[in-house]
Amino acid sequence: MTSVRVRTDRRRGRLGARLAAVAVAGATVLALVPTAAVAAGGDGGSAERRPRVDGQQELRDLVERGGTTAALAEIRGVGRSPWRGAAGVADLATGRPAEADGRFRIGSVTKAFVSTVLLQLVGEGRLRLDDPVERHLPGIVPNGAAITVRQLLNHTSGLFNYTEDTRFLVTSEADLEDYAHGTWRYRDYRPEQLAAVSAEHPPYFAPGQGWHYSNTNYVLAGMIVRKVTGRAWQQEVERRIVRPLHLADTVFPGSGTGFGGPHTHAYLDLPAGPADITRLNPSVVDAAGNGISTTTDLDRFHAALFGGKLLRPAEMAALTETVPSTVPGTIPDMGYGLGVFRLDLGPGCEAAWGHDGSLGGWGTLLLGSRDGKRQFALSYNSFVGRDGSGAEEPVGSLVAKTLCAPGTGAGAGVPEAAAPGPEPEPVPRTIPRTGPDLPLPGLALPDLVTRS
Numbered sequence: 001m002t003s004v005r006v007r008t009d010r011r012r013g014r015l016g017a018r019l020a021a022v023a024v025a026g027a028t029v030l031a032l033v034p035t036a037a038v039a040a041g042g043d044g045g046s047a048e049r050r051p052r053v054d055g056q057q058e059l060r061d062l063v064e065r066g067g068t069t070a071a072l073a074e075i076r077g078v079g080r081s082p083w084r085g086a087a088g089v090a091d092l093a094t095g096r097p098a099e100a101d102g103r104f105r106i107g108s109v110t111k112a113f114v115s116t117v118l119l120q121l122v123g124e125g126r127l128r129l130d131d132p133v134e135r136h137l138p139g140i141v142p143n144g145a146a147i148t149v150r151q152l153l154n155h156t157s158g159l160f161n162y163t164e165d166t167r168f169l170v171t172s173e174a175d176l177e178d179y180a181h182g183t184w185r186y187r188d189y190r191p192e193q194l195a196a197v198s199a200e201h202p203p204y205f206a207p208g209q210g211w212h213y214s215n216t217n218y219v220l221a222g223m224i225v226r227k228v229t230g231r232a233w234q235q236e237v238e239r240r241i242v243r244p245l246h247l248a249d250t251v252f253p254g255s256g257t258g259f260g261g262p263h264t265h266a267y268l269d270l271p272a273g274p275a276d277i278t279r280l281n282p283s284v285v286d287a288a289g290n291g292i293s294t295t296t297d298l299d300r301f302h303a304a305l306f307g308g309k310l311l312r313p314a315e316m317a318a319l320t321e322t323v324p325s326t327v328p329g330t331i332p333d334m335g336y337g338l339g340v341f342r343l344d345l346g347p348g349c350e351a352a353w354g355h356d357g358s359l360g361g362w363g364t365l366l367l368g369s370r371d372g373k374r375q376f377a378l379s380y381n382s383f384v385g386r387d388g389s390g391a392e393e394p395v396g397s398l399v400a401k402t403l404c405a406p407g408t409g410a411g412a413g414v415p416e417a418a419a420p421g422p423e424p425e426p427v428p429r430t431i432p433r434t435g436p437d438l439p440l441p442g443l444a445l446p447d448l449v450t451r452s
Helices: 055-063 109-121 149-153 173-181 191-199 215-229 234-242 295-306 313-320 389-401
Strands: 001-007 014-024 068-076 083-091 102-109 265-271 275-276 291-293 334-335 342-343 351-357 362-368 375-382
Touching: 055 068, 055 083, 055 295, 055 389, 068 342, 068 389, 102 375, 109 149, 109 215, 109 234, 109 295, 109 313, 109 351, 149 215, 149 275, 173 265, 191 215, 215 234, 291 295, 295 375, 362 389, 375 389
Parallel strands: 102 351
Antiparallel strands: 001 014, 068 083, 068 375, 102 291, 265 275, 334 342, 342 351, 351 362, 362 375
């Protein structure tokens, strides 16, 4: 997930108060904390089909109040047919409206695809989750004999996240100008280079003794796929997932900078005006965040994965066996599995399973029920450098419409004739991160981007 990193000044209530760095692959997730408890529903939630939802107002709110130029979403499994919508503009230069079927960069949602392929290989007996990394990648990973494949996939390896290295951070106005208008975004990387950057740093902890979100883990996972199959991880994802599920708009472009279809644009807010940062070379995130997709394709993938169509029961159990994300500042009720996480949304809501993703100017959220019957996919184009705090409530409302039972709460247990009107859906209050912010450089920078 490549992201233009901006320090948040909460006291002044704006996101663009100080540009701290431009970084790649920082993990963020929209944590959904209901503002009010509703009647108990637990992990199973309501089994009844509800009336068809409409999330158009939430998408408009994301654009109008959430610091985004475009927002696309699809909700499945609620009502008789899926709901899909879009708001905002795909291109500021032309004013072309955003299209609901437009493509976008999915960032770390890519991890769920890569993990699924590895688990399929486990089911075929071609490797084991408890294999040491050294067995498949000899000499690549320091202490690789003590780190298992499972620890790569659930981020308990302790390996340094290469995207926290200062070589991937913008620390000056010249760097920022290069990122916006120069060659920064087009640098090409091989996975071996990215792994080598990580190897230059000490680990966060001994293998299995902590949790730290690290894109290095999935770069190595992609390398293991190649070692075991003889084919690139992109080829295996296409062969095993994309083609069988007919995900016609899902691609993993390697070093390609384009989209190959209708898409939204991404922007960096600069004093001289918006800089279009749509095109970039995603090899910098490799198997940790290389993908492009649509909301329809992502929902279809989620339904197939959690509906049991891609993995056998043993591998599905491994996918959903979670470890707590114990890094300070992370979501207390989030558990991380193998390329997916589980979020408790509170009473009256089903637990949410999925992943988030972010690259510079894009945010993605893919969540759904454990049984694969309900999904919610969202893409939003954060206008990097502008206050995006207004995104919290509309995103929470969309997820609540997917996974939380309506019309419950204070009136639960009251005879229907005497029950008061339905309560509004639960809505989150905050958007914390799955892990800590990417480290800032050890120097104070002037305000390079400032917006009121």
